[in-house]
Amino acid sequence: MKHFIDLKDITAAEMMDLLDLADQLKADLKAGRRYDLLRGKTLGMIFAKSSTRTRISFEVGMAQLGGQALYLNAQDIQLGRGESVADTARVLSRFLDAIMIRTYAHQDVLDLAAYGTIPIINGLTDLMHPCQALADLMTIREHKGTLKGLKLAYLGDGNNVANALLQACARVGMDVAVAAPEGYTCDPACIADAREQAALQGSQVILTEDPAEAASQADVLYTDTWVSMGQEGEKAERVARFSAYQVNEAMMAMARPGAIFLHCLPAYRGLEVTSAVIDGPASVIFDEAENRLHAQKAILIRLLNPQ
Ligand code: CP
Ligand code: NVA
Numbered sequence: 001m002k003h004f005i006d007l008k009d010i011t012a013a014e015m016m017d018l019l020d021l022a023d024q025l026k027a028d029l030k031a032g033r034r035y036d037l038l039r040g041k042t043l044g045m046i047f048a049k050s051s052t053r054t055r056i057s058f059e060v061g062m063a064q065l066g067g068q069a070l071y072l073n074a075q076d077i078q079l080g081r082g083e084s085v086a087d088t089a090r091v092l093s094r095f096l097d098a099i100m101i102r103t104y105a106h107q108d109v110l111d112l113a114a115y116g117t118i119p120i121i122n123g124l125t126d127l128m129h130p131c132q133a134l135a136d137l138m139t140i141r142e143h144k145g146t147l148k149g150l151k152l153a154y155l156g157d158g159n160n161v162a163n164a165l166l167q168a169c170a171r172v173g174m175d176v177a178v179a180a181p182e183g184y185t186c187d188p189a190c191i192a193d194a195r196e197q198a199a200l201q202g203s204q205v206i207l208t209e210d211p212a213e214a215a216s217q218a219d220v221l222y223t224d225t226w227v228s229m230g231q232e233g234e235k236a237e238r239v240a241r242f243s244a245y246q247v248n249e250a251m252m253a254m255a256r257p258g259a260i261f262l263h264c265l266p267a268y269r270g271l272e273v274t275s276a277v278i279d280g281p282a283s284v285i286f287d288e289a290e291n292r293l294h295a296q297k298a299i300l301i302r303l304l305n306p307q
Pocket of ligand 2: 227
């Protein structure tokens, strides 16, 4: 694994290895076992969009592993004044050991990897959010004991989070169903990748406009905001379009008994999910948020301290 940009470049075996390492790191942290695997290493974190979880979990993760992280607001570095991604990549490669970037255009992340000489981690683009999907699988396995054979239903906008989940679930042999209104389904290349992986694993990929079809028999219900960063101007139209996809108690009742609820956060109660669900017994959202830390520490170790 050279970069962590797009799950299509990660094999099922690499994914399982990351999940096992993340579990180990979590257990070690809780038991007070610390190690300095990344002593002397510096992660640059470029943010062109807001973040709570990604920023803090990467920064804390680097510190726990004995390294350090630099927060680089894209507007504060020369990138924000028009210095090219290619030049930025070549310069930062001389100072840093890895870069995590959260931005709009996925191509910018690919360009960083193409022009730089250090590992690049995708901390969310308009296209995908692979770190989130890894932490999601970790959370599902923690609560359900397994991944293969489970069904995850994602309801709402076929956005960056949904794209990465499709790819992640398909790689580990989970059935994955995305219910979204016409025109708001997942990215075609992510769908194709998920279908290819699911065929290898013997699992299913379902794309539908019918939320009940997706939720039926699901072990995991998942939703995300209807208005992603950069789409604020479309809010009224989106809220109207997605209302039938809200995860509420009636939607939870369509899933299997014992189904869990996940949301990458930040959440908007009363829109994509009701308070009764997100604050209810099926919700594991804060374990999910915590697991960003452990999953990303696993990614950092595999990229920066390969065996
Ligand atoms: N889920 C997630 O990536 O959260 P932040 O936007 O707070 O980083
Ligand atoms: N889909 C959301 C995820 C936030 C973590 C967004 O892109 O804003």
